[in-house]
Amino acid sequence: MTRFFYALILLCLSQAAFAIDIQPNSVYPRVQLDTSMGLIVVELDRKRAPLTVDNFLTYVVNGHYDNTLFHRVIAGFVVQGGGLNLKQQEKPVDPPIVNESGNGLSNTFGTIAMARSQSAHSATSQFYFNLGENKPLDPSSKRWGYAVFGEVIAGEEVLIAISNVTTEHNRKLNWPDFPIKDVILKKATLLPRK
Template identity: 30%
Template sequence: MARIKPQALLQQSKRKKGPSRISATTIVFYMLILALIGFFLFATYRYWSNRSRFRSQNQLAVSEHETSYADSKKSEIPGYAVLDTSKGSIIVELNKDNSPEAVDEFIDFCQKGHFKGMLFHRVIKHYVIQAGDNQGAGATEDWNLRGKQPTSVKHEAFMLGTSKGKHTNKGFDLFITTAPIPDLNEKLIVFGRVVRGEDVVQEIEEVDTDEHYKPKVSIGILDVTLKQKI
């Protein structure tokens, strides 16, 4: 077998191709592509981040506007009513939060002049005075008996209420308790409390009545005035 001379080996090694080198242009090209991809991802992130923040701020602004609008509408509802009676004035704070429907009905009837000239036709000492359409004495006599049963007190003295159920032009009556009444929760919707004029309520309570608790001398409501503040 013939030996290859050293010179021939050297020439063959020179002919072999060495590893290919990446040119600088290629490196720059790939770096630009990576930079563009990074810029695109960053821009996408900023876009969705700003959009999400904008939506949140917009929803918050709408919510604050709605809340502000609801509060303004709520503040427009009168908070007090002045009952001018033939014995003096009774000022009542309306319970707008716990009895909104009853308060709305009461205000509507006040604006229609429903309570002008309304008489207190039932007066029961240490119990309640009632103004409205006289439907007879049976119901109130029954309440007087039921009120003496030992149950939890839910109606304090000097609370303003009306009968439960649908009210008609003649059916919105007014009750002012003159003592804690245990059993009126099933009968009345309490929508206010007397804040001034308790002495007037007590003076009406002390009038002489017949066997049906009807005052022997007419006592009535001259007018009702609605007020925001007192």
């Protein structure tokens, strides 16, 4: 990709940041996730992952994550959500963002990162929490990684509880590791600045 393309993306996202209140001047914004199993609070790192944080916060402020499912749960690995409504339907998403996995943040326990397809620059709304030391998800000199953009600062016990739910292969979606009983992200809220 050209420098012009990256500059255009930055310009568009910066304009979007001011069009809605995603605290564009806050380097470490915090988001509270009210789940059916308890509260989780994440602190995001706009300094190292500005595009990813702005993208995530835009979905938060627009209510995209409210009443969505955690649809992939693997104990000791990840808890993933942000893409399905309560009817197990994929929600509409904005265009994919540039992969910021080379930002120095690592897929270690308690971090939040962007889910994507095999294509490096395909992340949209889906995110996951690392439940282990998932260094293979970090970038290397030969491949793109998965972009970490923050960490859990409260509610690790909730994540661990979610990671222990019973899962099965969802035949409707043909997705593995799907919780048998719904684990719901009831509401995501951008917390006021300190």
